[in-house]
Amino acid sequence: MTTSHPALVRAEAFASSHHLQVPILLAPMAGASPASLSIAVANAGGLGSCGALLMQPSAIKAWAAEVRAGSNGGFQLNLWIPDPPPRRDPAAEDAVRAFLGGWGPEVAREAGDATPPDFTAQCEALLEIAPPIVSSIMGLYPPAFVDRMKAKGIKWFANVSSVTEAKAAEDAGADVVVAQGMEAGGHRGAFDAETAEANMVGLFSLLPAVVDAVSIPVVATGGIADARGVAAALLLGASAAQVGTGFLRCPEAKLPAAWADAIGRTLPEQTMVSRTFSGRPGRSIATPYTRAAVSPQAPKPAPYPVQRGLTQAMRDAAIKANDLDRMQAWAGQSSALALAHPASEVVSTLWEGAQALLNAAAP
Numbered sequence: 157m158t159t160s161h162p163a164l165v166r167a168e169a170f171a172s173s174h175h176l177q178v179p180i181l182l183a184p185m186a187g188a189s190p191a192s193l194s195i196a197v198a199n200a201g202g203l204g205s206c207g208a209l210l211m212q213p214s215a216i217k218a219w220a221a222e223v224r225a226g227s228n229g230g231f232q233l234n235l236w237i238p239d240p241p242p243r244r245d246p247a248a249e250d251a252v253r254a255f256l257g258g259w260g261p262e263v264a265r266e267a268g269d270a271t272p273p274d275f276t277a278q279c280e281a282l283l284e285i286a287p288p289i290v291s292s293i294m295g296l297y298p299p300a301f302v303d304r305m306k307a308k309g310i311k312w313f314a315n316v317s318s319v320t321e322a323k324a325a326e327d328a329g330a331d332v333v334v335a336q337g338m339e340a341g342g343h344r345g346a347f348d349a350e351t352a353e354a355n356m357v358g359l360f361s362l363l364p365a366v367v368d369a370v371s372i373p374v375v376a377t378g379g380i381a382d383a384r385g386v387a388a389a390l391l392l393g394a395s396a397a398q399v400g401t402g403f404l405r406c407p408e409a410k411l412p413a414a415w416a417d418a419i420g421r422t423l424p425e426q427t428m429v430s431r432t433f434s435g436r437p438g439r440s441i442a443t444p445y446t447r448a449a450v451s452p453q454a455p456k457p458a459p460y461p462v463q464r465g466l467t468q469a470m471r472d473a474a475i476k477a478n479d480l481d482r483m484q485a486w487a488g489q490s491s492a493l494a495l496a497h498p499a500s501e502v503v504s505t506l507w508e509g510a511q512a513l514l515n516a517a518a519p
């Protein structure tokens with residue numbers, strides 16, 4: 157197959173500069189990044205990925221060792237840049253606890269105290285592992301950490317959800333920005349938790365604007381789940397496509413069955429962005445719990461990460477019972493395009509299809 161279309165030439169150059177065979181990146185997905193999925197994507201020529209937010213340093217190291225043992229391919233390790241400590245409001249948390257008690261087990265008062273693993277220790281683990289790529293979301297790495305990454309030859313991919321964030325990432329030394337459209341499944345990557353829902357920009361607007369605003373390569377993510385989406389992203393100026401929900405039905409993703417099955421039948425208008433699971437806005441399937449939790453009668457969710465702690469018991473019970481109604485079922489707007497095929501087939505379907513579409517349109 158020829159690769160004469162300029163968008164393909166750009167994507168292939170990007171892939172080879174990162175030692176990939178295809179410009180398809182598995183999106184980092186905290187809680188949904190098993191090594192098996194990354195091994196399959198990397199062995200198909202794409203980039204593996206670990207959303208390490210909730211993992212202790214030892215678990216991140218074990219993940220990287222497993223992926224390195226199972227594949228010669230590359231991977232990215234991803235962390236959330238921590239928000240300032242939340243402002244606690246015991247009375248408001250009691251109201252959330254009472255509400256959640258109607259959806260799952262009684263919620264202990266201390267549940268809201270749960271915090272993610274120590275960010276500094278996670279950063280040290282990343283430097284020790286020295287993956288080809290480290291990515292960020294919800295903000296930018298501190299300059300000293302950026303310097304240490306660069307000294308080790310690690311490339312920094314910064315997730316952004318606006319043009320302003322993209323410029324800030326470039327100024328801070330990011331090698332690549334990942335433009336996340338509001339179609340994306342999971343949490344929105346907006347740097348400011350307070351305003352994360354106010355500036356919801358779709359990928360068709362965000363991507364060309366970011367491409368025009370920065371001089372570093374741009375990866376597109378959010379709602380890309382078939383070859384048409386990959387081809388469109390490359391035409392709009394992206395150098396690669398990063399896919400999350402589109403890989404979640406693969407057997408290697410090992411998702412709870414109720415969640416994986418629902419992804420396959422969820423229409424774009426059947427997902428919603430809410431703070432109901434973690435306190436930070438994220439896009440999930442519009443389940444009975446999420447709908448009830450955003451109704452005017454429901455208490456306002458606590459800030460991140462307090463809400464995550466408060467919903468833990470309900471989420472655990474939902475997984476145990478394979479009960480979609482109250483499961484944290486993250487999903488992007490293009491869910492129904494996701495294929496329940498092995499990940500290697502998804503990678504080749506995405507890339508070969510995009511090549512065919514773009515070559516058919518080659519000048």
Ligand SMILES: Cc1cc2nc3c(=O)[nH]c(=O)nc-3n(C[C@H](O)[C@H](O)[C@H](O)COP(=O)(O)O)c2cc1C
Pocket residue numbers: 183184185186187188207208209234235292293315336339340341342343345377378379380398399400401402486487488489490
């Ligand atoms: C289950 C799930 C968990 C996610 N966790 C993270 C994360 O930890 N870090 C991150 O940068 N992005 C995270 N995201 C966002 C993805 O990296 C990516 O932006 C999104 O999946 C793209 O949209 P799509 O799902 O429509 O492909 C998550 C997405 C999903 C679906």
